Every structure is written in C-alpha cells, then in structure tokens.
Amino acid sequence: MMSAALTSTAALLILVAWSWAQVSEYTKRLAPYVPSPPEIVEKMLDAAELKPGEVLYDLGSGDGRVLIAAAKKYKAKAVGIEISPKLVKLAQQRIRQEGLQDQCRVIQGDIREVNLSDADVVVLYLLTSSNELLRPNLERQLKPGARVVSHDFEVRGWRPIRVIEVPAHGRTHQIYVYRVPESRQ
Numbered sequence: 001m002m003s004a005a006l007t008s009t010a011a012l013l014i015l016v017a018w019s020w021a022q023v024s025e026y027t028k029r030l031a032p033y034v035p036s037p038p039e040i041v042e043k044m045l046d047a048a049e050l051k052p053g054e055v056l057y058d059l060g061s062g063d064g065r066v067l068i069a070a071a072k073k074y075k076a077k078a079v080g081i082e083i084s085p086k087l088v089k090l091a092q093q094r095i096r097q098e099g100l101q102d103q104c105r106v107i108q109g110d111i112r113e114v115n116l117s118d119a120d121v122v123v124l125y126l127l128t129s130s131n132e133l134l135r136p137n138l139e140r141q142l143k144p145g146a147r148v149v150s151h152d153f154e155v156r157g158w159r160p161i162r163v164i165e166v167p168a169h170g171r172t173h174q175i176y177v178y179r180v181p182e183s184r185q
C-alpha cells in the first residue's frame with residue numbers, strides 16, 4: 001500500500017518536472033524551428049568572411065547545420081546555443097557523424113544568457129523582435145571587427161554593410177551583414 005503511494009507520488013513529481021521543463025522551454029522560445037536551406041547557410045558564411053580558426057556562434061542552432069558548415073568548409077570553431085533539448089541532441093549526433101567534435105560544440109540554453117565576447121561571427125535566424133531583444137548584449141559584448149549575419153530579419157537600429165538577396169525554395173531570402181566598428185565612439 002505504502003509503496004504504491006510512493007510510486008504514484010514519484011510519478012506525479014516526474015510529470016510536474018517534465019511539464020515545467022516544457023513550459024519553460026516554450027516561454028523562452030524567441031523563434032520557431034525553421035532550418036536555413038544549405039545554399040543560404042553557405043552564402044551567410046561567405047558574406048561573414050569567416051576565416052580558419054575564427055569563432056562562430058549560431059544563436060538558436062537548430063540541427064547544427066550552420067556549425068557543421070562553418071567547421072567543415074571554413075575550418076572555424078563553432079558554438080551553437082539551442083533551447084530545445086531534442087535539437088541539441090540531433091545536432092550533437094550530426095556533429096559526431098561528421099567527426100567534428102573538436103571544432104563544434106552545442107550548448108543547451110537561452111541565447112539571452114550567452115557571453116559572446118570571443119565571437120568573430122554571430123549567425124542569427126530568429127525574428128526582428130528577437131534581434132531587438134538581443135541587440136543590447138551584442139552591442140555590449142562583441143569585439144571590434146566582429147560580424148553579425150542575420151537571415152531574413154534585420155537588426156533594427158544597425159546599418160548593414162551589405163544586404164544580399166538569394167532566391168531559394170520559391171522565395172527570395174535576405175541576408176543582412178553587419179560589422180562591429182573598429183572604434184566605438
């Protein structure tokens with residue numbers, strides 16, 4: 001009798017913890033999961049002039065495709081931040097399959113809490129409102145010369161150095177390219 005009561009209490013606690021995790025992931029979510037097509041990933045990394053050994057962050061890294069491309073083609077060190085544990089697992093699996101564990105890392109967490117001070121390139125595919133939320137952190141933390149590339153959504157209040165239009169999958173994608181000035185006034 002006692003052990004049945006303990007089992008149902010434990011089951012209830014697990015259910016509460018699981019529901020809490022789902023709600024917390026949902027409320028922190030700044031954009032839905034929509035992967036960038038491979039040709040857009042390539043254009044973003046080209047536009048960012050990513051160089052071997054540089055550090056790239058993908059804020060909301062999905063299945064890890066940007067990280068893998070950055071490590072494979074550009075020999076960069078790539079860090080992904082992703083809120084969804086399922087996508088973190090998927091990305092880690094893909095990274096392992098490619099043998100890129102030394103160059104790529106995925107952290108499960110909220111992109112609002114990451115420190116970007118060692119980033120040479122930051123990749124965004126979020127929403128304009130999410131970029132607006134992140135902007136103060138980017139301005140505070142990014143070093144001079146760092147580049148930010150954003151798929152489809154501008155960073156309001158910043159002037160892009162380039163806007164590239166790429167036709168893919170029946171529509172035109174925009175890539176906004178920004179560079180942190182060498183000297184800040």
Ligand SMILES: C[S@@+](CC[C@H](N)C(=O)[O-])C[C@H]1O[C@@H](n2cnc3c(N)ncnc32)[C@H](O)[C@@H]1O
Nearest residue numbers: 029030031034035036060062082083110111125
């Ligand atoms: C549009 S997808 C972009 C995926 C990938 N960067 C790409 O270009 O293929 C946005 C991603 O951001 C993640 N995301 C949303 N809010 C987040 C947050 N607060 N912290 C970390 N990741 C988040 C979503 O789970 C999703 O995988």
